[in-house]
Amino acid sequence: MPHSVDHDGPMTSTEVLRIRNDFPILAQEVNGEPLVYLDSGATSQKPISVMETEQEFYEQRNSAVHRGAHTLAVAATDIFEDSRATVANFLGIAENELVWTANATAGLNLLAYSFGNASIGEVPAQARQFGVGPGDEILVTEMEHHANLVPWQELCARTGASLKFIPINNDGTLDMDAAAQLLTERTKVFAFTHVSNVTGVINPAAELTAMAHAVGALVVLDACQSAPHMALDLQALDVDFAVFSGHKMLAPTGIGGLYGKAALLDALPPFLTGGSMITTVTMEKAEYLKAPQRFEAGTQPISQAVALAAAVNYLHETGMDRIHDWEAALGQRLVSGLEAIEGIRVLGPASGIPRAGLAAFEVAGVHAHDVGQFLDASGIAVRVGHHCAQPLHRRLGLSASTRASTYLYNTPEEVHVFLEAVAKVRPYFGVSGE
Template sequence: MNAHEIKKLFPILDQNVNGSPLVYLDSAATSQKPISVIEEVSKYYREYNSNVHRGVHTLGTMATDRYEGAREKVRKFIHASSIEEVIFTRGTTTSINTIAASYARASLKQGDEIVISYMEHHSNVIPWQQVAKQTGAVLKYLPLQEDGTISLDDVRNTVTGNTKIVSIMYVSNVLGVINPIKDIARIAHENGAVMVVDGAQAAPHLKVDVQDLDCDFFAFSGHKMCGPTGIGVLYGKKQLLENMEPVEFGGEMIDFVDQYESTWKELPWKFEGGTPIIAGAIGLGAAIDFLESIGLDEIEAHEHKLAAYALEQMSGIDGMTIYGPKSAAQRAGVITFNLSDVHPHDVATVLDADGIAVRAGHHCAQPLMRWLKVSATARASFYLYNTEEDIDKLVQGLVKTKEYFSNVF
């Protein structure tokens, strides 16, 4: 199935915006949803809406089967060894905060080190800042190469025997860099540290095998991979999760409640307090079915092809600055750029007038913006439903934007 055929499976893409056919180039922020996912979520509410685990009636059993069935789909999707290692959360942010609040706060002490990089999303920065303040640990940053990549020599020089946590994004939401997570995890483990992976931009676009990566924790969100908003996953190695305390308390996660003491359910449910995100999990399961029907290898190859085409076409525009690796082989389907003296918000506004949706701002990566010596950038991000024609329209829109502001000023 080619991208033109795939695009037809996404109802939202068949519309005009501001009088022009929609060209959606903001999938790094959130992807669009295929009709199969929309219908599966709707089916839950229309046919078997019920709470899970607690009831023995037919609807409750159906909902529980679909909810836990989605967990098994996630397990297979990321190649976890057990469903006990798959915890449903609200998203990547909640997953990383859970690691920080439960594992890190209990295990870190004065002088321990947490290592992250300058390219991290705020969701993989602020939780560690807070943990460092609360425990006396030291937050250290991996330096970046000139093209925004991470050198393993720098990892070896930064990670020490005092390092207890290394937390790195698999794929940068700004630079598009695909980081050598497996090698970084090996270096972390050689120094006695655990490896946390922000997989928000990886899970939608390439095959993930948490056992092969040998990461200790892996976090990702459903809404970036054709699933609903408000659902995500925290993967953790069983032995680590078993020794962690829950961060939310209430119904669903308990085993026994006395007047003054309580005990918790076994994994994974001890981390899923309250009524879970049932429709979201079922929708995520449907999204996994959809992505696997296309093939993650095919999706990755398609995005590399689009990135290569976009790099070539956009580089020919006068005044264009593109951030990140010059080679499409080193990046996912993300192109972040600035155009001469035109503010990124102005670029995005002019493009939007022609129905072209891109993102502008700091992309929740202000430390990286400072490293790049800019206050903001524009970003075009591609997914399985984008085509070379979409990139052609983007390039035409950028040329038009440049000409417009040249005439104005």
């Protein structure tokens, strides 16, 4: 079970120390130093309750779901669908609006290919709303992860639609004036990230969605960096579709989700076809189930979904608003501390401006990979590279950066250890001056 908490008060250092006891991996040493794990933006660690839940499924309930009438198959199906209900409730959506996917990337590709399927040949009347072609535009932003950029590039290449993007300001925030100009009656799809995995910028999702709907565009939200870190009500945001990845929110790899408004999912042409998603099959044609099974061909990620529900219960028990506030405070510590170190350039908003609990930065005169290796020698795990956001780095004049990202199990003391280590990077490599 998750640790006991006081939902009426903010998270405290004492509580976070209790939380850390639920994550055995954090107790180890790396290169002779206590592990300081600051790479949750890439993948989170897993609490004991999540790992035990998945193990218990295999030990006690393992069976194919939706396919058997025997007792074990019924038990497996029940817990599988109960898990869908748990995760759907966590996101403020209905059960039939949640499609299991392998990850967020799979969800975005599902949408892009399904839109493509609605753009060619004879399609049902209800699916025509998703079709794109010459003269249509798909709009993204300059801060997108490649997973929310490349599938749309490919869709445009297949259909003749045009890809447009909203630029960012110098501080990494979205140019809202440009957004208003670029959202036109030609815009069929507007896909954007809720939280940048590089700058920590939190985009105004509700405002952007309203702007898109005003011109008749469908909205696709990349919630990979928001679903694990803040309370989400996707129905209240009014986005048409959204994706998230379980491994970033305490769950195993191999599980993610696609949210879609029920009427849209039922009208959307399927992407993968085969077993488990059909009603009737003849040698000439097939008819398909309604969502979500319509998009879950083949063997589903059963144990992973069950474990994701356990992860969601852990986060809910802790309190998403409390987690967000704790991480936001850590993020501000990261930024203000980095800004005080000579030769460090922090990407994104300056300290004091709201951001997610992460900070990417450049060390003048030292390549990001060297920075990462130096920190790793001290037991500090960070991410280095372009973070699957090459266009954003290019806009900021970089090919790579170093990123520290926090989660509910990180402490102010760990941030202090990290900042002390970063301050030693340039002297170690013999770099001086600005």
